[in-house]
Amino acid sequence: DAGVIQSPRHEVTEMGQEVTLRCKPISGHNSLFWYRQTMMRGLELLIYFNNNVPIDDSGMPEDRFSAKMPNASFSTLKIQPSEPRDSAVYFCASSLWGKNTEAFFGQGTRLTVV
Amino acid sequence: GQQLNQSPQSMFIQEGEDVSMNCTSSSIFNTWLWYKQDPGEGPVLLIALYKAGELTSNGRLTAQFGITRKDSFLNISASIPSDVGIYFCAGQLKTSGSRLTFGEGTQLTVNP
Numbered sequence: 001d002a003g004v005i006q007s008p009r010h011e012v013t014e015m016g017q018e019v020t021l022r023c024k025p026i027s028g029h030n031s032l033f034w035y036r037q038t039m040m041r042g043l044e045l046l047i048y049f050n051n052n053v054p055i056d057d058s059g060m061p062e063d064r065f066s067a068k069m070p071n072a073s074f075s076t077l078k079i080q081p082s083e084p085r086d087s088a089v090y091f092c093a094s095s096l097w098g099k100n101t102e103a104f105f106g107q108g109t110r111l112t113v114v
Numbered sequence: 115g116q117q118l119n120q121s122p123q124s125m126f127i128q129e130g131e132d133v134s135m136n137c138t139s140s141s142i143f144n145t146w147l148w149y150k151q152d153p154g155e156g157p158v159l160l161i162a163l164y165k166a167g168e169l170t171s172n173g174r175l176t177a178q179f180g181i182t183r184k185d186s187f188l189n190i191s192a193s194i195p196s197d198v199g200i201y202f203c204a205g206q207l208k209t210s211g212s213r214l215t216f217g218e219g220t221q222l223t224v225n226p
Contacts (some may be wrong), residue, residue: 095212
């Protein structure tokens with residue numbers, strides 16, 4: 001299996017622009033997570049889906065952030081409009097829903113908003 | 115929300131030394147996971163623990179699930195330079211489905 005695949009690996013954009021991050025989870029996994037990592041706040045869970053349905057989006061910082069999972073093999077995280085404080089590394093992870101689960105991470109998207 | 119207290123925050127050791135780090139919580143966890151993150155990469159799963167008291171090894175790594183289910187430790191024996199990175203503990207609560215709670219990480223530096 002290729003693992004969790006994220007794109008792009010790096011994104012540099014100007015403040016105010018729309019940014020879309022993409023994730024393909026491991027085939028067969030039915031839970032998908034979006035995390036944000038910064039030096040100041042560490043790894044923060046933004047939102048997670050189970051069977052393509054958002055279960056908990058309490059970590060989404062503001063209305064500028066939105067996430068979708070139209071099918072079991074694809075998810076997007078969108079920031080519109082982007083701001084410099086959104087600069088961070090965004091990770092997608094997937095797992096099997098259940099009692100004992102192991103989450104596997106993608107390589108992340110490093111976002112820089114200038 | 116739930117919190118995991120991971121310590122130490124950072125460690126500077128000489129190659130060949132053993133390393134120990136741990137995580138504690140006031141909550142009871144079903145699962146404890148240990149991840150390692152290399153610079154520019156995503157966290158990679160090292161060890162998964164599912165039962166209280168469980169002791170699991172993966173090469174030079176050994177981890178244990180605390181009897182109270184509120185803590186876990188990770189030991190690395192005979193460290194080598196490629197052990198450098200950030201180590202995270204993560205716990206899964208009984209009531210949280212697949213959601214994991216992460217510790218703040220331990221930054222490990224190994225001097226050759």
